[in-house]
Amino acid sequence: MLRVTVLATMVVLLLGSEEPAAAAEQYLGPCALAVSKDAKTLYVANHDARQVSWVALPAGKVTRRVDMPAEPTGLLLSPDAATLIVTCAAPKSTIAVLDAATGKLLRSIPAGHTATGAAISPDGKRLYVCNRFDNDVSVIDLAPGGKATRVKAVREPVAAAVTPDGKTALVANHLPNTRTDPFFMGDIAPMLTFIDAETLAIKNIPLPRGSINVRGLCVSPDGKYAYVTHLVCNFELTPVQVDVGWINSNVVSVVDVQQRKIINTVGLDETFQGAGNPWGVACTADGKTVCVTHAGSHELSVVHAASMAGKLYQMFTSTLVGAIAQDPRAGTYPPRRIELPGKGPRGLAVVGSKVYIAEFFSDTLAVVDLEAEADAVPTTIALGPKPQLTLRRRGQLLFHDASICYQHWQSCTSCHPDARTDALNWDLMNDGVGNFKNTKSMILVHRTPPMMAEGVRKSAEEAVRAGLSHILFADRPEEEAAAIDEYLKRLKPVASPHLVDGQLSPAAQRGKKLFEDRQVGCLSCHPAPLYTDLRKHNVGTRSPYGFVDDFDTPTLIEVWRSAPYLHDGRYLTVKDLLVEGKHGKQRGRVEKLSESEIADLVEFVLSL
Numbered sequence: 001m002l003r004v005t006v007l008a009t010m011v012v013l014l015l016g017s018e019e020p021a022a023a024a025e026q027y028l029g030p031c032a033l034a035v036s037k038d039a040k041t042l043y044v045a046n047h048d049a050r051q052v053s054w055v056a057l058p059a060g061k062v063t064r065r066v067d068m069p070a071e072p073t074g075l076l077l078s079p080d081a082a083t084l085i086v087t088c089a090a091p092k093s094t095i096a097v098l099d100a101a102t103g104k105l106l107r108s109i110p111a112g113h114t115a116t117g118a119a120i121s122p123d124g125k126r127l128y129v130c131n132r133f134d135n136d137v138s139v140i141d142l143a144p145g146g147k148a149t150r151v152k153a154v155r156e157p158v159a160a161a162v163t164p165d166g167k168t169a170l171v172a173n174h175l176p177n178t179r180t181d182p183f184f185m186g187d188i189a190p191m192l193t194f195i196d197a198e199t200l201a202i203k204n205i206p207l208p209r210g211s212i213n214v215r216g217l218c219v220s221p222d223g224k225y226a227y228v229t230h231l232v233c234n235f236e237l238t239p240v241q242v243d244v245g246w247i248n249s250n251v252v253s254v255v256d257v258q259q260r261k262i263i264n265t266v267g268l269d270e271t272f273q274g275a276g277n278p279w280g281v282a283c284t285a286d287g288k289t290v291c292v293t294h295a296g297s298h299e300l301s302v303v304h305a306a307s308m309a310g311k312l313y314q315m316f317t318s319t320l321v322g323a324i325a326q327d328p329r330a331g332t333y334p335p336r337r338i339e340l341p342g343k344g345p346r347g348l349a350v351v352g353s354k355v356y357i358a359e360f361f362s363d364t365l366a367v368v369d370l371e372a373e374a375d376a377v378p379t380t381i382a383l384g385p386k387p388q389l390t391l392r393r394r395g396q397l398l399f400h401d402a403s404i405c406y407q408h409w410q411s412c413t414s415c416h417p418d419a420r421t422d423a424l425n426w427d428l429m430n431d432g433v434g435n436f437k438n439t440k441s442m443i444l445v446h447r448t449p450p451m452m453a454e455g456v457r458k459s460a461e462e463a464v465r466a467g468l469s470h471i472l473f474a475d476r477p478e479e480e481a482a483a484i485d486e487y488l489k490r491l492k493p494v495a496s497p498h499l500v501d502g503q504l505s506p507a508a509q510r511g512k513k514l515f516e517d518r519q520v521g522c523l524s525c526h527p528a529p530l531y532t533d534l535r536k537h538n539v540g541t542r543s544p545y546g547f548v549d550d551f552d553t554p555t556l557i558e559v560w561r562s563a564p565y566l567h568d569g570r571y572l573t574v575k576d577l578l579v580e581g582k583h584g585k586q587r588g589r590v591e592k593l594s595e596s597e598i599a600d601l602v603e604f605v606l607s608l
């Protein structure tokens with residue numbers, strides 16, 4: 001149900017809550033925003049409050065709040081500025097179409113699992129919505145009674161953009177979708193999906209090898225270029241240091257839209273200062289300037305667009321990433337970095353010379369004037385009361401915070417986006433050198449000791465503290481580690497996209513019987529409810545590069561989103577693990593299962 005509340009009642013609601021603990025967690029969590037062309041109104045998606053706020057400009061006053069049916073992940077204004085379109089994320093997402101002037105709900109359109117990153121055609125007739133966990137895109141005809149179709153993306157599409165001629169939609173996938181073991185020779189990179197608006201035919205092109213954590217995408221006003229924010233990882237190097245992008249570089253890739261080609265991957269870091277976790281990206285109306293928020297280092301990069309299209313200087317460890325140098329003869333300028341007043345800048349909107357930025361953890365918007373003096377300090381618009389951070393919330397912020405890392409190069413989320421996995425292998429040195437391990441999700445870590453594929457850390461507490469000192473190269477107070485523990489302990493699994501109305505499908509129900517069948521034997525090592533016996537076993541998975549036979553049994557909760565599988569990521573699918581890998585044969589008859597029994601078993605495992 002949508003409920004319109006004016007600000008005054010909302011304040012009463014917040015303060016009048018009966019449950020103090022819950023009240024303490026009532027954060028707004030602004031994540032995305034849109035601005036009217038006349039620069040008079042801002043529309044802000046407050047993720048955690050499940051709400052959209054209207055902000056009057058230039059006063060910066062919240063004038064309306066409208067409750068949403070689920071967490072809003074993004075919003076956009078229709079080209080005629082009459083309606084506001086909000087993606088509300090759930091296993092069955094809703095696209096709320098609101099009257100931009102009154103906030104009234106005009107229409108609800110169903111979409112897939114965790115709708116996000118919508119884009120609209122310039123004629124306002126067609127909407128593209130990323131269904132992140134269905135790995136597809138809803139293409140919605142907005143005319144009354146118009147139909148919707150689904151187009152396949154690759155893995156976790158998170159952002160879409162449409163060219164000004166309306167002919168092409170681009171979709172950025174968040175993660176690579178490949179095996180990652182040392183024998184795999186293909187591209188390990190997320191794909192950029194091009195959708196032909198007329199035929200809905202798709203073409204996928206890879207970002208540079210080792211790219212992960214794709215967040216933002218926009219198309220230049222002339223339609224020539226697209227800009228994609230992400231990281232480039234040196235996952236084949238041993239992470240002995242974090243300096244000069246040794247582990248992760250923070251970049252924007254420049255795409256030639258016509259040729260469907262990446263022409264440059266531009267490092268936004270400086271030699272001695274990383275610009276952790278690039279997130280949102282937007283162009284000024286003249287297309288000359290590209291603005292990128294850094295959710296980890298709490299900054300805005302202001303980049304000269306023409307310089308990005310030219311030749312770059314290779315200055316980082318990764319040969320794939322170049323930097324723009326100051327060169328008066330070539331007319332190139334390096335990015336300008338602006339420190340922001342709030343924490344966790346994500347979505348942004350540009351109108352005229354003003355950049356408005358949603359600061360997720362501060363419940364504020366930052367306002368940067370691109371024409372102001374270089375040393376001008378950005379101003380702040382408060383969307384609500386100043387948030388008092390609970391221990392859990394503080395842990396969430398710290399987990400996303402690259403400013404606690406030596407030289408701000410990365411945060412825990414650089415490799416564990418959304419506290420899950422980057423789908424890459426790393427050669428962490430806690431278990432020797434040369435034996436790469438696939439990054440693990442943070443789900444249930446405190447309940448599933450020991451940690452790491454070889455069980456070299458006895459608890460999540462120990463792993464968190466080791467991460468701070470050995471991966472962020474920082475000496476942080478115990479209180480911060482305790483806050484991160486609290487955040488990780490309270491992570492909740494996301495419902496699998498394989499469930500049907502929250503229930504096991506008929507195939508998954510048959511698979512459950514097989515999983516629980518003693519003859520098949522999965523349950524002996526993966527018992528419910530955690531689906532791990534918390535022990536190490538030799539399941540014949542040692543690789544030629546490995547030093548040990550025994551591996552910690554992983555939980556199977558959320559295995560649907562943690563591919564590739566096994567300690568070295570050698571299987572892309574659970575089916576490959578069971579059929580090629582004959583996984584489980586030590587305890588049961590997995591080798592004797594028929595093709596349809598395997599399909600059912602896989603469906604069950606992917607439903608957890």
Ligand code: HEC
Pocket residue numbers: 239247410411412413414415416425426427428431437438439440441442445450451452453454460463464465467468471472484
């Ligand atoms: C450079 C990438 C990278 C960064 C940055 C990183 N991790 Fe990890 N993390 C990994 C990899 C890879 C593994 C799995 C290693 C293994 O299995 O041996 C892992 C495993 C873990 C585990 C154990 C999970 C389990 O189920 O066994 C915890 C807990 C963890 N990381 C916490 C953190 C925290 C907290 C931070 C930030 C302080 C962090 N990580 C930063 C790559 C990273």
Ligand code: HEC
Pocket residue numbers: 453520521522523524525526536537538539541542551552553554555556559562564565566567568574577583584585586587588590601605
């Ligand atoms: C003898 C104990 C044992 C049995 C029996 C067993 N597993 Fe496993 N399972 C493991 C271990 C240990 C690993 C991790 C191995 C590695 O990383 O190399 C694992 C990994 C997995 C993974 C990959 C998870 C990930 O995050 O990479 C899946 C999926 C899985 N098992 C499902 C099953 C199914 C389905 C069955 C029954 C057919 C089964 N297992 C039987 C111990 C077992």
